[in-house]
Each structure stands twice: as structure tokens, then as C-alpha cells.
Amino acid sequence: MKNLVSMKDLSVDQIMAILKQAQAFREGAHSTVKNSYTMANLFFEPSTRTKMSFEMAERNLQVGVIPFEAGFSSTLKGETLYDTVKVLEAIGLDALVIRHEENSFFEQLVGKVKPAIINGGDGTGNHPTQSLLDIYTIWQEFGTLQDIVVTIVGDIAHSRVARSNADALTRLGATVHLVCPPEWQGEFDTFNEFDKVIESSDVVMMLRVQHERHDSNMTFSKEDYHQAFGLTVERERKMKDKAIIMHPAPFNRDVEIASELVECDRSRIFKQMENGVYIRMAIIEIILKGRE
Numbered sequence: 080m081k082n083l084v085s086m087k088d089l090s091v092d093q094i095m096a097i098l099k100q101a102q103a104f105r106e107g108a109h110s111t112v113k114n115s116y117t118m119a120n121l122f123f124e125p126s127t128r129t130k131m132s133f134e135m136a137e138r139n140l141q142v143g144v145i146p147f148e149a150g151f152s153s154t155l156k157g158e159t160l161y162d163t164v165k166v167l168e169a170i171g172l173d174a175l176v177i178r179h180e181e182n183s184f185f186e187q188l189v190g191k192v193k194p195a196i197i198n199g200g201d202g203t204g205n206h207p208t209q210s211l212l213d214i215y216t217i218w219q220e221f222g223t224l225q226d227i228v229v230t231i232v233g234d235i236a237h238s239r240v241a242r243s244n245a246d247a248l249t250r251l252g253a254t255v256h257l258v259c260p261p262e263w264q265g266e267f268d269t270f271n272e273f274d275k276v277i278e279s280s281d282v283v284m285m286l287r288v289q290h291e292r293h294d295s296n297m298t299f300s301k302e303d304y305h306q307a308f309g310l311t312v313e314r315e316r317k318m319k320d321k322a323i324i325m326h327p328a329p330f331n332r333d334v335e336i337a338s339e340l341v342e343c344d345r346s347r348i349f350k351q352m353e354n355g356v357y358i359r360m361a362i363i364e365i366i367l368k369g370r371e
């Protein structure tokens with residue numbers, strides 16, 4: 080693995096190798112990377128979890144991290160993403176984590192620049208590291224992905240998390256149901272009624288409504304959405320005994336998920352964040368070792 084830009088580039092074997100490496104790090108394994116490397120995290124869209132957990136993963140692996148602030152960078156002077164990356168290549172960075180609002184931004188970089196490119200989220204396209212940490216969390220919970228029923232609910236059309244997970248989880252043998260209002264269906268086959276699938280789900284994965292990717296004239300009622308597509312306390316009661324709740328976060332309490340469910344026994348939301356550090360360590364370890 081030279082770069083990680085989309086789940087579609089990873090075989091089932093490669094996905095499982097990443098989960099196992101993450102598990103080894105969770106159990107205290109040390110990095111076996113020989114050389115010293117330097118990375119930077121270029122976030123052109125807001126981020127708390129993804130950016131901080133990449134930084135934590137890099138520090139845990141003793142990788143040097145050079146700070147980059149998109150809001151104070153020369154992109155504001157008209158420098159293109161490609162040219163910014165060429166600058167960082169010249170300065171000597173080995174790998175870059177990039178989040179950008181443009182779908183497939185990585186196509187202008189992969190194969191054309193020396194630093195490894197890790198996609199931290201491209202527009203509505205892909206979010207492979209989130210998908211891997213989600214898959215790891217499900218695997219940790221159930222010991223398998225085969226025949227696990229995962230219901231993803233929310234703004235499917237605009238969600239790079241749904242897109243990455245739907246593809247990868249299906250290839251791993253899980254059954255994926257997508258639930259959303261008809262106008263957010265995108266290219267997928269979806270259910271419009273959450274109640275039809277909740278009782279048979281092992282995992283209920285809620286998504287944030289991606290207002291920043293919507294037409295600003297769209298009207299939206301938080302209360303109506305919560306009743307129709309939110310994980311309400313009443314719906315949670317219909318879940319299977321061992322079923323879990325996930326959310327990539329940031330979550331909006333009482334919009335897509337009832338506030339009291341965020342930290343309930345079924346919730347794995349903070350476990351996902353914890354797992355994100357190990358998954359990102361695993362990805363960086365595998366990519367850097369590939370450069371030795």
C-alpha cells in the first residue's frame with residue numbers, strides 16, 4: 080500500500096491486515112519502521128477527531144509532525160493543492176494526510192508527487208480511515224463481519240462515510256441497509272422507513288446531516304427529522320439485545336440521535352474515536368514500511 084485514498088483500492092486481505100495491525104498496536108506492539116519520517120496533516124475542511132487522531136497516531140509512532148494551518152497557508156494566495164504538495168515534497172515530507180472539499184482531489188497527486196497521500200475525507204466521495212475504524216469497531220464487537228446487518232441512517236447522498244462503508248462492508252460479507260429521506264438517496268437503493276429495518280440490525284450507524292453540502296435554500300426541521308429518521312429513545316428500545324449504536328461524529332444531539340443515547344450502554348461512539356488512533360497508526364506503519 081503506497082497511498083490510501085479509497086476503500087475500493089483495498090482488497091479484503093489488505094483490510095484484514097490493517098485491522099490486525101491496529102489490534103497489535105492496541106495490545107502494545109511497537110512500530111518496526113526503521114527510518115525516521117516526517118508527516119503533515121493538511122485539513123482544508125473542519126476536523127476535530129480525524130486530525131487529532133492522526134496527530135496522536137503519528138506521535139505514537141515517533142513520526143515527526145510539521146504543523147499546517149490551511150487558513151494561514153499560501154492556498155489563500157491562490158496556490159493550488161498540487162503546488163502546495165510540491166512545496167512539502169521539496170521540504171522533505173514523506174507522507175501527507177489531506178482532507179479537502181473537492182471530490183477525488185487525490186487524483187491530481189497520486190503517482191505525481193513523492194509523499195504518500197492518505198485521504199482524510201474528499202468532499203462527498205471517500206473517507207477510508209473512518210471506514211476502517213468503523214469496520215474495526217464492528218469486528219471487535221462481533222468477532223466477524225460476515226452476515227452482520229449494518230443499517231446506516233441519514234444524509235446518504237452527501238456522506239463520504241456512507242459511501243466508503245457501503246462498499247467495504249458489503250465486500251466483507253456484511254449486509255448493509257441504507258435509510259434516508261428520498262431526496263438524499265443519491266445513487267443508492269435505500270429504505271425510506273427506519274422502523275422497517277431497526278429490529279433486524281446488529282449495528283445502527285447514524286450520520287450527521289451535511290448542511291454544508293446542501294443548497295442553502297433547503298428547509299429543514301430538526302424536530303421532524305428526529306421523529307422520522309433520528310434514533311429516538313423509542314426506536315432504541317426496538318433494537319436487538321446485542322445491537323450497537325455507532326456515529327462517525329460530530330453528532331448533533333436530538334437531531335440524528337437522542338441526547339441520552341450518545342453515551343448509553345449500546346453506544347460505541349467514543350470507542351470508535353479510540354479505535355481511530357490504532358487504525359491510523361496501522362495505516363501509517365504499513366505505508367511507511369512500504370517506503371523502506
Ligand code: NCD
Nearest residue numbers: 128129200206287327328329
Ligand atoms: C465525518 C466526516 O468528516 O466525513 N466526520 C469524521 O471524520 N469523524 C462525518 C461528518 O462530518 O459528518
